[in-house]
Amino acid sequence: MSNSARKIVIIGNGISGVTCARHIRKKDGQAEILIISGETDHFFSRTALMYIYMGHMKYEHTKPYEDWFWDKNRIALKKAWVTQVDFDKKELLLAEGECIPYNTLILATGSKPNTFGWPGQDLEGVQGLYSMQDLEKMEKNTPAVRRAVVVGGGLIGIEMAEMFRSRDIPVTFLVRESNFWDNVLPKEEAQLINRHIRTHHIDLRLETELEEILSDDTGRVRALKTKSGEEIACEFVGLTVGVRPNITFLEKNNKRLTDNDKTGLDLSLGILVDAYFKTNIPDVFAIGDCAEFRERPAADRKTIEQVWYTGRMHGETLAHNLTANSSVPYLPGVWFNSAKFMDIEYQTYGQVPPTLEPGTDTFYWEKDRTAIRFVYNSSNDNLLGVNAFGWRLRHDFFDTAISEGWTMATVLGQLDKANFNPEFFKNHIQEVLAKYRQKTGRSITIKKPSFFHRLIGSRA
Amino acid sequence: MKNIQYVGIAIFLMGLLAFSVIPFIGDYRLEEEIVRENVKEIHQEQLLEVLSPMYGQTYTSNFRFIGDFNDRFSTHNEDLKERQEWDNVIWDDYAFVLTKASSLGPVNERPYFFLLISVVLAVIGGLMYILPLYRHEPDGIKNDGIYFSSMKSRGLLGIITGTYLIVFYIILYWFPAYLTNLVLMVDPLSMALSGNPASQWFLYGFIYTLAILVMGIRMFRKYKGNAYQTIRTASVMFFQLAFAFMLPEILVLLNMPWHDFKNIWPLDYSFFFEYRIDGMVSSGALGMFMLIWGIILIVVGVPLFTYFYGKRWYCSWVCGCGGLAETLGDPYRQLSDKSLKAWKVERYLVHGVLVFAVVMTAMTIANYFMEFGLLGNATDQVHSIYGFMIGSMFAGVIGTGFYPFMGNRVWCRFGCPLAAYLGIVQRFKSRFRITTNGGQCISCGNCSTYCEMGIDVRWYAQRGQNIVRASCVGCGVCSAVCPRGVLKLENGEESGRVSDMPIIIGNKSITVKN
Numbered sequence: 017m018s019n020s021a022r023k024i025v026i027i028g029n030g031i032s033g034v035t036c037a038r039h040i041r042k043k044d045g046q047a048e049i050l051i052i053s054g055e056t057d058h059f060f061s062r063t064a065l066m067y068i069y070m071g072h073m074k075y076e077h078t079k080p081y082e083d084w085f086w087d088k089n090r091i092a093l094k095k096a097w098v099t100q101v102d103f104d105k106k107e108l109l110l111a112e113g114e115c116i117p118y119n120t121l122i123l124a125t126g127s128k129p130n131t132f133g134w135p136g137q138d139l140e141g142v143q144g145l146y147s148m149q150d151l152e153k154m155e156k157n158t159p160a161v162r163r164a165v166v167v168g169g170g171l172i173g174i175e176m177a178e179m180f181r182s183r184d185i186p187v188t189f190l191v192r193e194s195n196f197w198d199n200v201l202p203k204e205e206a207q208l209i210n211r212h213i214r215t216h217h218i219d220l221r222l223e224t225e226l227e228e229i230l231s232d233d234t235g236r237v238r239a240l241k242t243k244s245g246e247e248i249a250c251e252f253v254g255l256t257v258g259v260r261p262n263i264t265f266l267e268k269n270n271k272r273l274t275d276n277d278k279t280g281l282d283l284s285l286g287i288l289v290d291a292y293f294k295t296n297i298p299d300v301f302a303i304g305d306c307a308e309f310r311e312r313p314a315a316d317r318k319t320i321e322q323v324w325y326t327g328r329m330h331g332e333t334l335a336h337n338l339t340a341n342s343s344v345p346y347l348p349g350v351w352f353n354s355a356k357f358m359d360i361e362y363q364t365y366g367q368v369p370p371t372l373e374p375g376t377d378t379f380y381w382e383k384d385r386t387a388i389r390f391v392y393n394s395s396n397d398n399l400l401g402v403n404a405f406g407w408r409l410r411h412d413f414f415d416t417a418i419s420e421g422w423t424m425a426t427v428l429g430q431l432d433k434a435n436f437n438p439e440f441f442k443n444h445i446q447e448v449l450a451k452y453r454q455k456t457g458r459s460i461t462i463k464k465p466s467f468f469h470r471l472i473g474s475r476a
Numbered sequence: 477m478k479n480i481q482y483v484g485i486a487i488f489l490m491g492l493l494a495f496s497v498i499p500f501i502g503d504y505r506l507e508e509e510i511v512r513e514n515v516k517e518i519h520q521e522q523l524l525e526v527l528s529p530m531y532g533q534t535y536t537s538n539f540r541f542i543g544d545f546n547d548r549f550s551t552h553n554e555d556l557k558e559r560q561e562w563d564n565v566i567w568d569d570y571a572f573v574l575t576k577a578s579s580l581g582p583v584n585e586r587p588y589f590f591l592l593i594s595v596v597l598a599v600i601g602g603l604m605y606i607l608p609l610y611r612h613e614p615d616g617i618k619n620d621g622i623y624f625s626s627m628k629s630r631g632l633l634g635i636i637t638g639t640y641l642i643v644f645y646i647i648l649y650w651f652p653a654y655l656t657n658l659v660l661m662v663d664p665l666s667m668a669l670s671g672n673p674a675s676q677w678f679l680y681g682f683i684y685t686l687a688i689l690v691m692g693i694r695m696f697r698k699y700k701g702n703a704y705q706t707i708r709t710a711s712v713m714f715f716q717l718a719f720a721f722m723l724p725e726i727l728v729l730l731n732m733p734w735h736d737f738k739n740i741w742p743l744d745y746s747f748f749f750e751y752r753i754d755g756m757v758s759s760g761a762l763g764m765f766m767l768i769w770g771i772i773l774i775v776v777g778v779p780l781f782t783y784f785y786g787k788r789w790y791c792s793w794v795c796g797c798g799g800l801a802e803t804l805g806d807p808y809r810q811l812s813d814k815s816l817k818a819w820k821v822e823r824y825l826v827h828g829v830l831v832f833a834v835v836m837t838a839m840t841i842a843n844y845f846m847e848f849g850l851l852g853n854a855t856d857q858v859h860s861i862y863g864f865m866i867g868s869m870f871a872g873v874i875g876t877g878f879y880p881f882m883g884n885r886v887w888c889r890f891g892c893p894l895a896a897y898l899g900i901v902q903r904f905k906s907r908f909r910i911t912t913n914g915g916q917c918i919s920c921g922n923c924s925t926y927c928e929m930g931i932d933v934r935w936y937a938q939r940g941q942n943i944v945r946a947s948c949v950g951c952g953v954c955s956a957v958c959p960r961g962v963l964k965l966e967n968g969e970e971s972g973r974v975s976d977m978p979i980i981i982g983n984k985s986i987t988v989k990n
Contacts, residue, residue: 031919067921073920078920325915358616436911439703
């Protein structure tokens with residue numbers, strides 16, 4: 017290969033950077049690959065940070081690959097912060113002053129917590145949660161905390177609330193919206209989670225916004241003031257109002273400011289890339305949370321994708337493009353995501369918007385902590401998306417059903433095959449079908465498995 | 477509730493303390509009568525004379541008594557060996573029976589009282605701690621604080637617990653004479669069940685069963701809301717209580733050989749030993765049934781059930797060792813080594829033990845049919861080496877004593893020959909697998925961390941590959957702790973079960989093969 021001795025440098029050892037490195041190595045045995053990160057020595061699962069705090073795991077358990085893996089695959093690792101890139105000379109400058117040359121540069125720097133200029137947001141005991149350093153800070157802050165306030169009703173917010181509850185620390189949870197995460201979840205599901213949050217003795221305050229964070233004499237947080245004027249005494253404020261691309265060092269030193277600037281990087285909220293993850297500078301790419309697509313990758317996608325799975329897919333796709341003869345544009349498939357809200361698992365496939373869009377209809381079933389929602393095209397009955405709470409669903413089933421446009425009748429008629437719950441779990445399929453009959457008048461039956469089939473296993 | 481739990485711990489510790497002190501109380505006095513009653517006819521003449529200086533003497537501790545006995549006994553034996561009078565050398569162990577019969581202590585007089593202040597107290601204390609667990613919490617598995625716990629993450633408490641268990645097993649296997657008071661304590665229970673006085677093995681079986689029952693209740697609390705865990709735990713509790721503990725004792729009551737119908741060769745390594753075969757063959761129709769049932773389990777039961785359900789049907793639903801590991805050992809499941817290196821060691825060791833057991837059994841059977849013309853008594857030597865190294869050392873001392881150090885499945889993973897046999901079937905001819913759910917894995921590591929068999933489950937899950945591993949006992953905890961609903965234990969069609977080049981779905985740009 018012509019580019020056999022090229023040096024590929026990746027900034028960031030998260031899921032997208034590491035996936036990219038691994039897949040490059042699979043196809044290209046020659047390339048020199050270096051991953052630089054100031055965060056940790058090795059790749060770890062960011063989504064597992066909460067479990068370290070909760071004592072479910074230690075840092076070493078969150079590493080998806082053993083430490084010898086990197087040597088064996090000749091992926092060099094360097095623990096350092098990059099301060100500046102010289103795109104002209106193709107060199108990186110590290111905080112310690114070292115220069116690292118590259119042929120190809122991949123920016124996979126991830127995110128950082130959002131802040132919106134609230135008074136007091138820089139006080140001691142006020143922080144977000146994204147990185148290992150954030151977790152260490154949280155650990156350091158914890159002993160003094162008699163009450164924590166978490167601001168922002170999203171995925172990290174509920175995680176942070178759960179983290180404190182695991183250590184018996186009282187939590188007040190401020191949510192700006194009418195229900196938890198209801199800019200993503202339909203009302204019924206959001207309310208289901210509201211109730212669950214409260215069963216965990218979390219003081220959930222809906223439609224409550226942060227006004228300012230108040231300091232004590234030493235520069236530590238002593239209370240939080242809401243927009244309605246209430247003061248909540250607390251020793252910790254978690255700011256979990258989303259994340260934004262972590263491109264501070266690039267903004268400072270490498271941002272393209274004028275049209276004539278040949279060596280500046282096009283930045284907006286993130287690093288601007290095309291469908292091939294190319295930035296405006298040759299041989300420089302950006303993937304994962306820090307990348308911002310100039311155009312949406314698909315009609316139902318945002319220009320910044322900040323999910324574990326999308327980070328992985330960016331890495332896979334770019335690795336392909338860097339090692340194959342012809343490049344392919346990033347083309348995400350059917351949307352999927354998952355989370356766990358305390359004890360309730362959530363999975364989603366396809367498009368389930370918080371409020372119904374014109375021309376679509378929905379069917380929802382709920383009982384105790386279990387719920388399932390289908391959204392479908394009201395004219396042809398084709399499935400568009402599904403939400404499931406406390407009910408594990410088979411990804412490949414819904415990937416096929418949604419991409420092939422199966423009708424509701426077809427999907428519901430095979431709900432047993434779509435089920436991914438562990439064995440012996442209570443099966444709600446008949447109840448769901450009964451409610452569907454009630455709603456639509458259509459009767460769908462699923463044949464009960466024979467005794468023999470039940471005896472020999474779940475997927476006979 | 478917290479207070480009840482603290483009191484529970486205190487009561488448990490008092491029971492444990494009593495259990496640990498009871499062996500060392502009381503006086504001992506040997507009488508001629510005792511020797512006559514407990515020593516085989518052929519040894520009586522010798523021993524009556526050798527032990528005569530001890531008659532009527534009161535020993536204030538079992539250390540002195542056993543020490544004196546052992547001195548006289550071994551001096552006599554050594555003497556015989558030196559004079560090459562091999563026919564007179566006594567190979568039987570009389571220390572335990574004679575010590576037990578010579579006990580004058582309070583335990584002898586009030587066994588129920590001592591049972592109450594030790595074992596019963598510990599059970600009550602344990603239940604007081606366990607029953608309120610997660611009482612007002614919603615269903616769901618809470619692994620909070622496990623890695624902050626000294627007991628569960630190889631801290632001081634864990635080290636103390638492991639050391640206690642190791643010492644207990646060493647005394648139980650090699651110095652049971654020191655446990656006679658504890659055995660006396662359960663004598664009435666043994667008499668009621670089987671009509672015979674208790675041995676150290678009855679004591680062991682009794683505590684073992686209680687441990688599974690009490691810690692089984694803990695499993696119900698810990699995994700509440702998870703039907704698979706609940707049913708599976710109920711199953712091991714039932715099999716331990718009914719098949720391993722009660723039924724064998726009832727058989728003895730009926731003058732039948734002691735037999736555990738759910739134990740399978742080669743875990744039950746002595747199944748084909750001469751004395752076992754003779755015992756079964758000479759016990760009429762039921763004895764013949766035991767023999768045929770045992771063989772059917774080996775030849776048909778294991779392959780057939782493992783084909784349909786994987787080895788879990790035995791290892792985490794029926795087996796006694798598995799039963800203890802899944803209940804008493806559950807708090808330590810996260811301590812198993814997940815490294816590739818450990819997997820390599822595991823394969824050599826566990827299959828090595830299987831080969832040892834098979835070769836030993838083949839020799840034994842051949843020798844048996846050739847009426848000992850082939851190897852004479854050499855097989856006995858092999859039996860005792862296996863019994864010492866594998867049966868006692870590996871399965872007992874390391875198997876259980878190492879719970880707090882290397883996790884709860886050390887024996888099952890590295891040593892059990894039956895697990896090796898079941899594993900070979902599971903790996904190559906079975907419908908069982910753990911299915912991964914498309915692209916939903918976030919590599920968090922809960923599955924691998926809580927795998928008691930040290931399988932790096934995440935390594936498969938994150939590349940969308942079904943988990944088909946010889947060692948998987950199907951406990952279902954990986955699936956239970958997965959926060960994203962990625963893992964499912966399934967029995968299904970064989971085609972597509974083993975996926976060497978798995979595809980993760982969700983990315984339409986390219987087909988990602990891992």
